[in-house]
Amino acid sequence: MAADEVYCTLVMTDSYLPGAAILAHSLRDAGTKKKLAVLVTTDILSVDTLTELKELYDYVIPVDRLGNPKPANLYLMSRADLLFAFTKLNLWRQTQFSKIVYIDADVVALRAPDELFDIKADFAAAPDTGWPDCFNSGLMVLTPNMGEFWALQTLAASGDSFDGADQGLLNQYYQHKDWHRLSFTYNCTPSAEYQWEPAYKYYKQNISMVHFIGKEKPWFKGRPGENGQGTYGELVGRWWATYDRHYKQAKPYVLGQSYQAHASMVQQLTFGETTSAGYNYAPKDSVFKPSQPPAPEADITTTEMPFTEPGEEAENIDQGLIIPAPTVEQRRFSLPHAEWDATRSAPPAESKPEAANLSVTNYEFSDNKQLFHAPSYPEPPKDMWYEVPETKPKPYEPPAPIFPWERERIFTQPTRVFAEDLPQPPHSPQVSTPTLARTSETGETEPLPATSEDAPPFSPTHNAWDSIQGIDRYVRAVMQTNDKRSGKTGPGKIPLPGPLEELMSPLGNSSQSSQQRRESLILTDFPTAIERPSLPVTPAPIRRPNFWGGERDEQGELPQAEGVPDQAEWNPSERLDQLRRSSLLEIEHLRALQEEGAKENPKRVLVESLSGSTESAASGVDSDGTSTEHGNNGEAKGSAAAEEAQLIGQKSDGGVPVFSEPEFGSGTGLFSAETVAEMENDGGGAVSPTER
Numbered sequence: 001m002a003a004d005e006v007y008c009t010l011v012m013t014d015s016y017l018p019g020a021a022i023l024a025h026s027l028r029d030a031g032t033k034k035k036l037a038v039l040v041t042t043d044i045l046s047v048d049t050l051t052e053l054k055e056l057y058d059y060v061i062p063v064d065r066l067g068n069p070k071p072a073n074l075y076l077m078s079r080a081d082l083l084f085a086f087t088k089l090n091l092w093r094q095t096q097f098s099k100i101v102y103i104d105a106d107v108v109a110l111r112a113p114d115e116l117f118d119i120k121a122d123f124a125a126a127p128d129t130g131w132p133d134c135f136n137s138g139l140m141v142l143t144p145n146m147g148e149f150w151a152l153q154t155l156a157a158s159g160d161s162f163d164g165a166d167q168g169l170l171n172q173y174y175q176h177k178d179w180h181r182l183s184f185t186y187n188c189t190p191s192a193e194y195q196w197e198p199a200y201k202y203y204k205q206n207i208s209m210v211h212f213i214g215k216e217k218p219w220f221k222g223r224p225g226e227n228g229q230g231t232y233g234e235l236v237g238r239w240w241a242t243y244d245r246h247y248k249q250a251k252p253y254v255l256g257q258s259y260q261a262h263a264s265m266v267q268q269l270t271f272g273e274t275t276s277a278g279y280n281y282a283p284k285d286s287v288f289k290p291s292q293p294p295a296p297e298a299d300i301t302t303t304e305m306p307f308t309e310p311g312e313e314a315e316n317i318d319q320g321l322i323i324p325a326p327t328v329e330q331r332r333f334s335l336p337h338a339e340w341d342a343t344r345s346a347p348p349a350e351s352k353p354e355a356a357n358l359s360v361t362n363y364e365f366s367d368n369k370q371l372f373h374a375p376s377y378p379e380p381p382k383d384m385w386y387e388v389p390e391t392k393p394k395p396y397e398p399p400a401p402i403f404p405w406e407r408e409r410i411f412t413q414p415t416r417v418f419a420e421d422l423p424q425p426p427h428s429p430q431v432s433t434p435t436l437a438r439t440s441e442t443g444e445t446e447p448l449p450a451t452s453e454d455a456p457p458f459s460p461t462h463n464a465w466d467s468i469q470g471i472d473r474y475v476r477a478v479m480q481t482n483d484k485r486s487g488k489t490g491p492g493k494i495p496l497p498g499p500l501e502e503l504m505s506p507l508g509n510s511s512q513s514s515q516q517r518r519e520s521l522i523l524t525d526f527p528t529a530i531e532r533p534s535l536p537v538t539p540a541p542i543r544r545p546n547f548w549g550g551e552r553d554e555q556g557e558l559p560q561a562e563g564v565p566d567q568a569e570w571n572p573s574e575r576l577d578q579l580r581r582s583s584l585l586e587i588e589h590l591r592a593l594q595e596e597g598a599k600e601n602p603k604r605v606l607v608e609s610l611s612g613s614t615e616s617a618a619s620g621v622d623s624d625g626t627s628t629e630h631g632n633n634g635e636a637k638g639s640a641a642a643e644e645a646q647l648i649g650q651k652s653d654g655g656v657p658v659f660s661e662p663e664f665g666s667g668t669g670l671f672s673a674e675t676v677a678e679m680e681n682d683g684g685g686a687v688s689p690t691e692r
């Protein structure tokens, strides 16, 4: 964002506040587009002054006071008040602004000289009437620059200024630099010089700003009155015009039912403005009482105010001549009536105590001897429930039928029908496969009637000529004639479609039912359901033995498994111990064999070792599955070994044992030899591993 361009002034003492106020108002009244800034020395200025400056200026910038270490030269001008004029040099430090048009606080603007911001030169000023080779430092166009500031600061520290103030110092500094000379109309200083008055008359319409140099300032002297004639009086009048526009009337505000007019700091610091009897002023914090205070709810437009006719009121308020009546909103609130002003004095000696008007309530202690009885309340009504109206459930009504099969409700709950339960149809002995059946509404199963016998099946291609017997006879005669000519028998010469050819064949060789078929030459005369071989789409179920070889008993219990020991006889820990011992032996045995027969075929070694190991392992199990001590039962041992050998060598032709899958019957696989032997012995439903 581009830095601001501002008009800037300086206020070091409260006494220059009226000047700064009128400068700000005059620039704003003239319609400037620029913002206003003020440099302030906060160590001297009062809070009230700073407050009013904050209302007047966009930027209030505190700066350090810069004094002149050698103020002697100031006395050449009799201006000891300019001891701290070097403070103005702080302008060059304000680098937050791109351009500053500095104006002394004792200046009133007749128009806003905004075009000064367009000057390209780093520094511009107007000539001083005292010595026109010098510029007057009451108006300067400058570009803040820290380098320049330090240079000026160095000069100030040495006290090098021909007038002991800022103007002498700055002129010395810019003497050898090119400073841009502005028109005198930008910083017009009234003077009593002989040439001044005619020149003023000639140039006065061009004047932008009037600068009241010297010890006397308009606000120090007060209104010119009778002395206000002549050229100077005319220019001073421009200052007072701006003052009157903004400060002639004390700003009123409402306090309770009275109006308090409060003089601003500007008014208080302007000579004569709070002491002269000629103005509607009110000293600070004094109570201003209108002659007829308005009725509390009176309308603002009808209230008679002091010094006014009703019709002139609005205009007079605008001109600041009268205090406007408080609005209804303002009247609604009024401060409580106070006997005395607590902020200013102690209460009157004979005044009432503070809480004298508070209402007091005394409560008597009860001396009632009766015991307390809780009040009785009526019983709540007993029938406070909602009676649900009785509704009879509607009998189920099926929805109206839509499809033909819904109309003829021939199918009820489906039941299972076995083919052997169906009566054989008397007219089709060859058809042994199940036929279509339906369950009648009485629950009995009966075959569906054969439709072909009773009524000819619907044929969409039925030809009316087909029913004329003469045509049929003629065609047969032609066919027979053709056969005789070609020396062939049979009607095979006329290409006929599959089923028809079959029908026409005198041998009837293709089907056992061909004898029953009607002979026909009509192409669309397809065999009936009875004539054609039955092709059951949905086979009727046939009762079979189940997986377990028979029907479940009536309770649905499966028959007892064969070869499985009873739960009561089974000792799991004993069996586990057995298994562990047998596996250990087996491993030892295997290891021994591996060492011996390392040169031989490893497959063979493995198998042999297995048969050997099973011998020891299986010996712990009886043929009927009961456990025995290891090695005690030689007979069992032998039979188990034989079985194991059979198991391993099974289906291996030429006596070469084949051991293909590790999980089959291997002592090192999933099944121990013992388990395998047990499975063998179990028989019945148990599956031998090699059979899997």
Ligand SMILES: O=c1ccn([C@@H]2O[C@H](COP(=O)(O)OP(=O)(O)O[C@H]3O[C@H](CO)[C@@H](O)[C@H](O)[C@H]3O)[C@@H](O)[C@H]2O)c(=O)[nH]1
Pocket (backbone or CB within 6 Å): 009, 010, 011, 012, 013, 016, 081, 082, 085, 104, 105, 106, 136, 137, 138, 139, 163, 165, 166, 167, 168, 212, 213, 214, 215
């Ligand atoms: O007590 C004071 C004195 C001065 N100022 C400020 O300093 C400025 C200069 O003082 P001023 O009284 O206006 O001086 P002039 O009478 O105008 O004297 C001339 O000489 C001064 C000293 O060189 C310059 O600063 C002025 O611009 C120049 O016009 C004022 O406008 C104020 O802004 C204060 O705030 N308080």
Ligand SMILES: [Mn+2]
Pocket (backbone or CB within 6 Å): 104, 105, 106, 138, 211, 212, 213, 214
């Ligand atoms: Mn000045």
